[in-house]
Amino acid sequence: MALYARLKQSIHHLVLAAASIMMAFPFIWMVSSALKTNEEIWSFPPTLLPEQALWHNFMDAWNAAPFSQYVWNSFFVATTIVLCQVVNSAMYAYAITHMRFRLKGVFTAAIVLGYMIPATATYLPSYLILNELNMLNSYQGLIFSNCVSVFSIFLIRQAFLQVSGELIEAGHMDGARHLTVLFRILVPLTKPFFAVIALITFIEQYNNYFWPMLITNDPNLHLVSAGLRSFFVEGGAYGLKWPLIMAASALTIAPLLVLFLFTQKTIIQSVNLSAGATKG
Template sequence: KAEVMNVDQLLPAHAQWQNFSEVLLHSPMLRYIGNSLFISLIVVAFQLISSAMLTYAMVFMKFRGRKLLFAIVMGTYMLPTAATYIPSYIILAHMGLLDSYTGLIISDAVNIFGIFLLRTAFMQVPQGLIEAARIDGAGHWKVLWRIVTPMTKSAYITFGLISFITMYNSYMWPSLVTNNKELSMVSQGLRSFFIEGGAYGTEWPKVMAASAVIVVPLLILFAFTQKWFINGIGGDTGIKG
């Protein structure tokens, strides 16, 4: 602990690799990591599908009140996240979904930032390409997933990566919805397993080792997606003048 609190020393005098084995083999940290990966992947999938469908409707479908719908959707983005906790908690309680994976997933199935990001990308798709696909008999579903989505792949990956990291590191909302330790995500598990004893009872070496372990999945994910993440929403649209 003395080395952890010493701001003048960057590296420890003696590496204590046994802390990693303690975290991996003698603590529920792997379960917490598994919970976070499972929930985050499903939430990202739901968010990608819901955001893509709503964005497609607002960009490529003509109907009355389209701009008003977009204004309302984006207006909800200005709401503080904490302001939605109580109504969301009450809704989940009435549905009997508290303390469950289903409640966590459903409550995060829509992402307003994702709608804004995908709308920016969809608006760069040439309207002529969409009209040509419709003339050839393609329906809205086929146009979305066979034409628009491949052309805006970078936006999907960027949104998916940001959403995954946000959900993976989420603490406050999962702590309110779930009480079962078996369902805890990494942030909850790290706090409950190592820090609940108070500052003087905290095993700081194990906390630091666990913190390093839970970052590994994020580093691996970014290593495989950094190309598209850096590219953002740019790319060839397939139309040549």
């Protein structure tokens, strides 16, 4: 039995290692291609390692377009949206889980129905609203149109439902107001869920492409995805500067990798908490 258990564990580890390599290979190939010449990229048979690593491709790509502006735009917009969504989702979820008021069921049903509506179906009315508010082609438009997320509200609602109602009532009996109960009791108890929402939202908004391109036309407002597209097509890099394209892609993805390295423990903890709560 011990031999069987070890063999099963070894096979399990090999499968996980193979899956990890498959997931990481596109990024490894991207970085490898960034260090090659254009001829090496198209050579056959393809090779993983370049004959001579051209590290200057990264600096050339960074200087070939205003990527520092693109990264700053993405970081600023994504961070602001994360803060707005976390606060809004927490207050809305608290209202429909631990408050009593008329039409509470209607507001809860609106979240469930909104969760089933495709995001693309909201683009036209959202565009018209931003146009009436004079928020097109601005940071305000990028942030305001994404400051509320049905997914975030739904997930925080599920987290708040796992907190005992007796604990909330005890807080009210001690004289705590709704905001005190929310930010002093509920938020600390469900902190891992907020961390996951913040990470998911940041990655989604950092890489957002279609909606920002739809409501902005100023190159100074481009996020990294739109900036890469401009460099790929409009900058004359199409089919000619693949090493620089790969280098630029690696540079814009690097902040997300660093973010994941610092938050992976929190992600694992939240997954474990969610699994435990589901089993309970």
